[in-house]
Structures are given as structure tokens and as C-alpha cells.
Amino acid sequence: MAHPPSYQDATRKLDWLEIVAPYAHARDYARLCLVSKRFHRHFAPRLWNDPLTAANTLLLNRDNDLEWYYHFLEHVKDVRAATCALVTCLDLRGLGGRPASAEFSLDFSGPSLTATLRRLPAAFPRLRSIxxxxxxxxxxxxLVVASPSSVPPTFEPPLLLSIPHCQIKLPTAFFESAYVTGLVYLDVSDMSGSLKAPLTQLVLSSANLPRLRILKAQGREMDDATALLLFQAFGDQLWSLDLSRNNLTDRGLSFMCEWAFSRHSLRSDQTSGERFEVEGALSFCPGDDSEPFRSFCFVKESPWSATYSHPQRYLVDAPVYTRDVQGPTPQGIPCPVRLNGRVKIRDDSASSIQKILSANSMHLIPQLEEHVHDLDICQGHGGITHLYLNENNISAQAVVQMIRSTTGQLEHLDCDSMFLHGPSGSLPKWMPRTAKLSGILGAAHLFRPLFSSNLQVLRIHHSLVTQLPSLETDDLPTIANLWLAETFLLPKAELAYPEAFVPDMNPRLQSLTLTRIPRYSTGRVIEKLIGFLKLASVQERAIQDAQVSTRRGPFLLLGLRRIRLEFEHDPSEELAEFSDSLELGVPINSVTQEFSFFGNSGGWGSSPTTESSTPTITSNNTGSGKNSNKSHRTPPTSVERHTGGGRQPHSSVSELSENGQESGRLVELHHPETDSQSGLDFSVSGWTCGGGRGGGDGKSRRTTAVHEYLSFLRDRDLHTAAGTNRTPPEPASPNHVAAGCPPGSYIFTAAWDAILFSDCQSMRKPTRLELEGMRDVVGAIKAYRLETRRAFDTARRMNGRSGMPLLGEPHFHWSGRLEVSMKDTMAHYHASRYWR
Structure with a gap:
């Protein structure tokens, strides 16, 4: 938010040059500056605030020419100090070009650019962006070795410094220099050396960088220990953090949740009011101050929230009024607020921050120094709101736990892929080492406004929408892995996690990027992506219908306006190398034992466990005990905490019955060592099985999921099914409820996740004919997009003068921005396309 104008500025008479200056052509700025001092005062800042951009793109049109830059620095020696003080941005991106001529043989090639940096503090004392x-x-x-005597008294430290990919290691004293003490934006990605040394020596800290708000540290080989030092050094000072392409694991994310997020929750637990009717409410578990249950909660649905169909779901939030006049957030005590859903979130890219700080568009004058630090990007926002975690060694479970711990303040989340691990953070024992699964399943509800109140930009694995995990193996080609995952894993994923993300789950979300989409499909992925585009069109029509044509009509959410599909590389070339000897119907584990998901283990509970870590199971199959009947009359829906007396962990199982039919099973699992901080143990009432609800196909599907979940707990070791790390049961999520679990119950999520891998004995390698029958997903999406556009144009022509046709049915054209990006074999995206 810009600083409000003073009374004098608000009431003064505008100079007509202030009105016409933005419309003047940049090529005329130099001549206009010579007209008079008055003209110079208006046009000189527009000409000099970003001299390289002005000279190389608009005036001289000499792109990629470092020689001109060297001439410019020599010329600056003869320029007045007042004019040099107008330079606020030095953008050297893209400048390469020809080597310096003979007259500039001052070692200006290569290291000469470094020599020019030493002159910047004295040449441009008010340089804000580098x-x-x-x-x-x-x-x-x-930049930081300049002589203090050469720095003019009017010197102002820069606010933005972007130096990614520099291969010369930064000295430790760099972060202690007064030249960088005012930085708001710092990009040190892909540089030589590690950040561990400056963090350990406490030079990279909030004490030396008290105004830092945006930090980008991609590819710095940062591990969990280094990340902990970073989070401890800055706490909740940063609002944008990019740690992509590092060595973070689940433990690193837990450190982030502990240090870098605000504890002020934006989520609602009120079961009355308009927000509850639209979004539902949260019911936190008793004892949620302990580590296992810190972020566990149930979702209480209203008659509308479970189906995302409330008539007022597209209305923006009403403004919140406070007694105090809203001013700059006091530094050190920021408090996140819930956005109204329509406001444009902060852009943390270098170009955007540069434009705000330095006004490099040559049509704006940079703000005064006393107003810059009052800008929204320079303020604290109660912890991280923009987070980038691409290409790290993190699991989907850790991402889920992180989202539950953020209390709703995330506005931009970028996490392109995560591993599907068991509760212990590793693959189950029966899964081969050569097989890797990635994606995020059963977590669509976490992206609803109820959990992610401020989320507007999301980049995540495509399984959030398609429910298809990515499978990677070393002994099969990529296209065969795609066939296996879609043929065998997708049906199980749909069974265990029936809820996929749809646009109306979060109408506040404006941009969605789906990553790692397979290029070829048997047809199911195509159906899901096209179905998602149809739902985006339906949402757009619903927002259109909710609009009121009067001047006093309510403001509405924008809905999903940008969808980007990032596809993997084309694996069709691997088909030529695929062996014809693989016959239809040959099980995988009979061809190569390494790829057998189950092998001889038989699934959960195959690995031996020690007696001290395995709970004792006492089962009462008759269900005639007194405690069993009492438990049946009062279903357990809460966690009871009590002091422990050093008991050994144990479990008791009692079957519940009604009218002679099995309806549920209660498990009480005691772990006295789980809460290590408080020294208290707890008992959890965990529901382990039950019949489905509803009728028709839905009932059959949910009952199947429940019975498969039951089989892992009845036929295998209970402790192993619950997790080798004594993972307690968790509250049933809306996805579990949709699959058949009773609302308000607890389940062992590790055993539930095992449904994905059940019946893997039937997996077989595909034949060449089956692989050749797979369809190109990109071609199918393009054909669908052209078809809907053609149908929309036809409807528009038929309407004639009556106006634009309504969106949605029957053409299902979506007027948002659809982008498609394909990945080549060099592991980067290219050939981005925009399909209108």
C-alpha cells in the first residue's frame, strides 16, 4: 500500500505537465528536458531512473551491448551530481554483446564488469535496484569494498539486489556491509558456496538485514540444518521465500512451520453465520496443543459447504473495520489479515519489485525515500505468504502437515512434486527401491477457503485434479510407467480418495498450474483434464449469473482465470526400444522380482518388529462386553488426555454391532511416549471399519474402500498398520468421509493410504499394442479447446445484436487464459503456448 498523500499534496493544484507527461513518447524526453527547468523537473526523472533500459530499448536500440554501458559510465563522470542522483535502477540483465573496443582496453572484458561495480556507490548514490x-x-x-570516503553524504543503500548464477563466492563480510543493510529483495540463487557459513557466523541475519522481506535461495545445497539456521535468523520477517532445488526433507518443513509462520489463525471455528454456511467450520481436537494433534481438526459441514454450492459463495468478504486508523504495520508485530478474495496479491518477481521501487517503465516517477518503506512489499506480513519448494526431497504428508500449520495465510504456493511416502517418511517395505511414486492424494480439502483462506496462486502436482500419482521405475520405459499408473493405481486412488480438486472448492483461487502431466494417456487423464476445464466454464457461468447490473451490486470473486498445464517430455521415442517379448497377462513379479510391489512380503506388517515397540492387541469378536455396548451408544469422537504412569503401549479392539450386523470397530491405542514435550500420554478412539452411506454406485464404492481399510487392520499387525513411528490415528478428512468413514471419527491414515497399493499382485507389463493405443494428451486438450471456441463463436454469431452469449452450457467455452508448456529431455520447460 502506498503512503497516503499529505494534506498539502492532496489539495494542491496539479501542474498540467503532470497530466500529459505519461503520454509523451520516451524518445522526446531528452529534448523536453531542455525546454525549461520546469520541464526538466518532470521529464528528467523519467529519463534517468533506469538509463540502461531507456538507452538500449527506446533511444539507441542497442541490445546486448556492454560497450555502450562502459561508455555510459565514463560519461557519468561529467554529469551533474543532481542528475546522477536520479538513477534508481541499474538493470544489466541481457547485456552481453560485443567485446570492448581498443580504446576501452581497461580490462573491461569479463572482469571489467566487476570493476564497474566498485564505482556504483559513488556514481549513483540513490541506486535502489541492481x-x-x-x-x-x-x-x-x-559492491561492498568501496572506500567510505568515496561515498557521498546523500548515499542511500539499495533495496533490491539480484545476483543469481554468479559463480564467484560471496565473502562472509558481504552481509555485514552497510551497503546491503537496507535490502528488501535479495536473490542469491545458484551461486557458488553455501549459506551455512554466513548463517552459522550470524552475519546473514535479521540484525544485518532488518528490512529483508523477499529471499530467493534456489540451488544452494541447503539441507535441513542450514534451513533451521535460516528460519531462526529471520523468524517471521520474510513474506516471500524461495528454496527450490535444495536438499530439504520433511524435517526442514517442520522447522519452517515452527519458525516462519504466524500463529494468528485466519480460519473459522464458528458453526453459525454466513461464512459457516458457505465454507463450513473447523472443530479442533481436544489437546491440540500437543505435538501429535497440533493441527488436527474435523471439518463441520453446513448443508451447502460440502457440495460447494452456496448461492453466495462468489461474494467477496465484507470489509473489516477497526477502531484504529489503518496505517503502516508496526515492524516486529505484524498480523496477517484475511484478504477479501478479489484483491490482487503481491508480485514477488524481480521485475515487479523493481518497477515498484524504481518505476523503470519510464512513465512513472519513483516515490520519495520517506514513502518507499511504507510500501506493502516493504512491510512484514506475519510470516511467509509466498512459498516455493520445487525439486526438494519432501513428501506429500509433509506438505499436508505444512498447509495445516500455516493457519491460512499462504497466498502463493509453488510445489511442483512431492513423494508419496508412508507415515515413517519412506516407502513401504514391500515396494522396490527402483519404484518411486509422487503426487498428492486426499488433500483437496486443504485448498478450500476454510483452510487456505488467502490462497490465490497455486502450482502443484497434477494429481490434485487427476488423482493419478506419477510412477517412476528404472527397469521400464516412461510410457510403460504411465500405462501402469493409469491402469492399476488410478482406480485405487479414486476409491480411497474420491474427492478431487474442482474450481468451486476455492473460488478465491485465480491461477492454477498443474505440473508433471503425462504426455500420453489411455484416456482417463484426458477425461479428467477436460472435465476440469468444463467445470471452470461452469464456474464462470455461475459468476456471470450472480452479477447484478445495478451500480450498488455486490462485488464478486473473479474465479479461476488462469490455468497452466505443464507436461512431461514426450516418451514416444522410447516405444521403439520397448521389447516385443513382453506378452499380455504376464504378471510383473514373475518377469522381474525387483518390480513386484508385494513380492513375497504380502503387504503391511511383513517386516519384523521388536517386542518393545509393538502394541499388544486384545480382540473381542463377540461384541457382547459392557464397554462395547457403551461405546456403541456413544461413538468416540474426541481425544482424551491424561497423565501417564509409565505404562507400556497397548491397544484394545472391540467390535461393535447393531441388529446382528457389523457397523464399526473401535480401537483404543495408547502411546505414553508420543507427547515428549509435556510428558503426557493420550488415548485415541480410532474407528477402524464401517458400512458406507448413501445408495447406488456411491455406496458400493465407499463400502469397498472401507472393507479394504478394514482388511489391513484385521489381518495385519495393528502397530505396523498404524505406522512404525507410533503414528496416532488422525481425524477423518472430508475425503475419508466421502469414501465411507463416519464424520467425526479417527482413522489410521497409514492403513488407509495402503488401499492405493492393494491388489498389486495383478499388475502386469503392457504390450506394444496397448502402448501404441495411448493418446496424446496435448493434442486432445488442443482439439477440445478449438471445439469449444468454435461453438462459442457460432453462438455469438447466432445472437447477433442481442449481445454476447452466456458462458457455460452448451458450448462449455472457458474465457480464461489456458497455457500449455512442454518439457524437453534437458529437464526444463519450453514451447509454452497460450490457447485462447
């Missing part, structure tokens, strides 16, 4: 992207040989440490 961007050195694309110059790996530059030593950015030269």
Missing part, C-alpha cells in the same frame, strides 16, 4: 542476472563471472562482492 540486477546482475546473466553474468556468472561477476564478483558481486565488489
Amino acid at each position: 540486477l546482475l542476472d546473466g553474468h556468472p563471472d561477476v564478483d558481486a562482492g565488489a
Whole structure:
């Protein structure tokens, strides 16, 4: 938020030059500056605030020419100090070009660019933005070795420094220099060396960088220990953090949840009011102050919230009024607020921050220094709101736990892939080492406004929408893995996690990017992606119908306006290398034992466990005990905590029955060592089985999921099914309820997740004919997009003068921005396309 104008600024008479200056052509700025001092006052800041952009793109049109930059620095020596003070941005991105001529043989090639950096503090005392992207040989440490006597009294430390990919290691003293103490934006991605040394020596800290708000540290080989030092050093000071392509694991995410997020919750637990009717409410578990239940909660649904169909679901939040006049957030005590759902969230890219700080568009004048630090990007926002976790060694379970712990303040989340692990953080014992699963299943409800109140931009694995995990093996080609995952794993995923993300789950979400989408499909992935585009069109029509044509009509949410589909590389070339000797119907584990999901283990509970860590199971199959009947009359829906007396962990199972029919089974699992902080043990009433609800196909599907879940607990060791780390039962999520679990019950999620891998004995390798029958997903999406566009144009022509046709049915054209990006074999995305 910009600083409000003073009374004098608000009431003064505007100069007509202020009105016409934005419409003047940049090529005329130099001549207009010569007209008079009055003209110079208006046009000189527009010309000099970003001289490289002005000269290389608009005036001289000499792109990628470092020689001009060297000439410019020599010319600056003869420029007035007042004019040099107008320079607020130095953008060296893209400048490469020809080597310097003979007259500039001052070692200006290569290291000469580093030499020029030493002159910047004295040459441009009010330089706010420095961007050195694309110059790996530059030593950015030269910025802080300038002589203090050469710095003018009017010197202001820069606010933005972008130096990614520089291969010269930064000295430790770099972060202690007064030149970087005012940084708001810092990009040190893909540089030589590690951040562990400056973090350990406490030079990279909030004490030296008290105004830092945006930190990008991609590819710095940061492990969990280094990440902990980073989170401890800055706490909740940062609002944008990019840790992509590092070595973070689930433990690193737990450190982030502990240090880098606000504890002020934006979520609602009120079961009355308009918000409850639209979004539902949360019911936190008793004892949620302990570690196992810190973020566990049930979802209480209203008659509308479970189906995302409330008539007022597209209305923006009403403004919140406070007694105090809203001003700059006091530094050190920020408090996140729930956005109204329509406001544009902060852009944390270098170009956007540069434009705000330095007004490099040549049509705006940079704000005064006293107003810059009052900008929204320079304020604290109660912890991280923009988070990037791409290409780290993290699991889907850790991402789920992180989202539950953020209390709803995340606005931009970028996590392209995560491993599907068991509760212990590793693959089950019966899964081969060569097989890897990635994706996120059963977590669609976490992206509802009830949990993610401020989320507007999301980039995540496509399984959130398609319910298809990605399968990788070393002994089969990629296209065969795609066939296996879609043929065998997708039906089980749909059975265990019937709820996929749809646009109306979160109408506040404006941009969605789905990553790692397979290029070829048997047809199911195509159906799901096309179905999602149809639902986006239906949402757009619903927002259109909710609009009121009067001036005093309510403001509505924008809905999903941008969908980006990022596809994997084309595996069709691997088909030529696929062996013809693989026959239809040959089980995988009979061809190669390494790829057998089950092998000889038989699934859960195959690995031996020690007696001290295995609970004792006492089963009462008759269900005639007194306690069993009492439990049946009062279903357990809460966690009871009590002090422990050093008891050994044990479990008791009692079967519940009604009218002679099995309806549920109660498990009480005691773990006196789980809550290590408080020293208290707890008992959890865990529901382990039960019949489905509803009728028709839905009842059959949910009952199947419940019975498969029951089989893992009845036929295998209970402790192993619950997790080798004594993982307690968790509250049933809306996905579990949709699959047949009773609302308000607890289940062992590790055993439930095992449904995905049941019946893997039937897995077989595909034949060449089956692989050749797979369809191109990109081609199918393009054909669907052209078809809907053609139908929409036809409807528009038929309407004639009556106006634009309504969106949605029957053409299902979606007017948002659909982007498609394909990945080549060099592991980066290219050939991005925009399909209108």
C-alpha cells in the first residue's frame, strides 16, 4: 500500500505537465528536458531512473551491448551530481554483446564488469535496484569494498539486489556491509558456496538485514540444518521465500512451520453465520496443543459447504473495520489479515519489485525515500505468504502437515512434486527401491477457503485434479510407467480418495498450474483434464449469473482465470526400444522380482518388529462386553488426555454391532511416549471399519474402500498398520468421509493410504499394442479447446445484436487464459503456448 498523500499534496493544484507527461513518447524526453527547468523537473526523472533500459530499448536500440554501458559510465563522470542522483535502477540483465573496443582496453572484458561495480556507490548514490542476472563471472562482492570516503553524504543503500548464477563466492563480510543493510529483495540463487557459513557466523541475519522481506535461495545445497539456521535468523520477517532445488526433507518443513509462520489463525471455528454456511467450520481436537494433534481438526459441514454450492459463495468478504486508523504495520508485530478474495496479491518477481521501487517503465516517477518503506512489499506480513519448494526431497504428508500449520495465510504456493511416502517418511517395505511414486492424494480439502483462506496462486502436482500419482521405475520405459499408473493405481486412488480438486472448492483461487502431466494417456487423464476445464466454464457461468447490473451490486470473486498445464517430455521415442517379448497377462513379479510391489512380503506388517515397540492387541469378536455396548451408544469422537504412569503401549479392539450386523470397530491405542514435550500420554478412539452411506454406485464404492481399510487392520499387525513411528490415528478428512468413514471419527491414515497399493499382485507389463493405443494428451486438450471456441463463436454469431452469449452450457467455452508448456529431455520447460 502506498503512503497516503499529505494534506498539502492532496489539495494542491496539479501542474498540467503532470497530466500529459505519461503520454509523451520516451524518445522526446531528452529534448523536453531542455525546454525549461520546469520541464526538466518532470521529464528528467523519467529519463534517468533506469538509463540502461531507456538507452538500449527506446533511444539507441542497442541490445546486448556492454560497450555502450562502459561508455555510459565514463560519461557519468561529467554529469551533474543532481542528475546522477536520479538513477534508481541499474538493470544489466541481457547485456552481453560485443567485446570492448581498443580504446576501452581497461580490462573491461569479463572482469571489467566487476570493476564497474566498485564505482556504483559513488556514481549513483540513490541506486535502489541492481540486477546482475546473466553474468556468472561477476564478483558481486565488489559492491561492498568501496572506500567510505568515496561515498557521498546523500548515499542511500539499495533495496533490491539480484545476483543469481554468479559463480564467484560471496565473502562472509558481504552481509555485514552497510551497503546491503537496507535490502528488501535479495536473490542469491545458484551461486557458488553455501549459506551455512554466513548463517552459522550470524552475519546473514535479521540484525544485518532488518528490512529483508523477499529471499530467493534456489540451488544452494541447503539441507535441513542450514534451513533451521535460516528460519531462526529471520523468524517471521520474510513474506516471500524461495528454496527450490535444495536438499530439504520433511524435517526442514517442520522447522519452517515452527519458525516462519504466524500463529494468528485466519480460519473459522464458528458453526453459525454466513461464512459457516458457505465454507463450513473447523472443530479442533481436544489437546491440540500437543505435538501429535497440533493441527488436527474435523471439518463441520453446513448443508451447502460440502457440495460447494452456496448461492453466495462468489461474494467477496465484507470489509473489516477497526477502531484504529489503518496505517503502516508496526515492524516486529505484524498480523496477517484475511484478504477479501478479489484483491490482487503481491508480485514477488524481480521485475515487479523493481518497477515498484524504481518505476523503470519510464512513465512513472519513483516515490520519495520517506514513502518507499511504507510500501506493502516493504512491510512484514506475519510470516511467509509466498512459498516455493520445487525439486526438494519432501513428501506429500509433509506438505499436508505444512498447509495445516500455516493457519491460512499462504497466498502463493509453488510445489511442483512431492513423494508419496508412508507415515515413517519412506516407502513401504514391500515396494522396490527402483519404484518411486509422487503426487498428492486426499488433500483437496486443504485448498478450500476454510483452510487456505488467502490462497490465490497455486502450482502443484497434477494429481490434485487427476488423482493419478506419477510412477517412476528404472527397469521400464516412461510410457510403460504411465500405462501402469493409469491402469492399476488410478482406480485405487479414486476409491480411497474420491474427492478431487474442482474450481468451486476455492473460488478465491485465480491461477492454477498443474505440473508433471503425462504426455500420453489411455484416456482417463484426458477425461479428467477436460472435465476440469468444463467445470471452470461452469464456474464462470455461475459468476456471470450472480452479477447484478445495478451500480450498488455486490462485488464478486473473479474465479479461476488462469490455468497452466505443464507436461512431461514426450516418451514416444522410447516405444521403439520397448521389447516385443513382453506378452499380455504376464504378471510383473514373475518377469522381474525387483518390480513386484508385494513380492513375497504380502503387504503391511511383513517386516519384523521388536517386542518393545509393538502394541499388544486384545480382540473381542463377540461384541457382547459392557464397554462395547457403551461405546456403541456413544461413538468416540474426541481425544482424551491424561497423565501417564509409565505404562507400556497397548491397544484394545472391540467390535461393535447393531441388529446382528457389523457397523464399526473401535480401537483404543495408547502411546505414553508420543507427547515428549509435556510428558503426557493420550488415548485415541480410532474407528477402524464401517458400512458406507448413501445408495447406488456411491455406496458400493465407499463400502469397498472401507472393507479394504478394514482388511489391513484385521489381518495385519495393528502397530505396523498404524505406522512404525507410533503414528496416532488422525481425524477423518472430508475425503475419508466421502469414501465411507463416519464424520467425526479417527482413522489410521497409514492403513488407509495402503488401499492405493492393494491388489498389486495383478499388475502386469503392457504390450506394444496397448502402448501404441495411448493418446496424446496435448493434442486432445488442443482439439477440445478449438471445439469449444468454435461453438462459442457460432453462438455469438447466432445472437447477433442481442449481445454476447452466456458462458457455460452448451458450448462449455472457458474465457480464461489456458497455457500449455512442454518439457524437453534437458529437464526444463519450453514451447509454452497460450490457447485462447
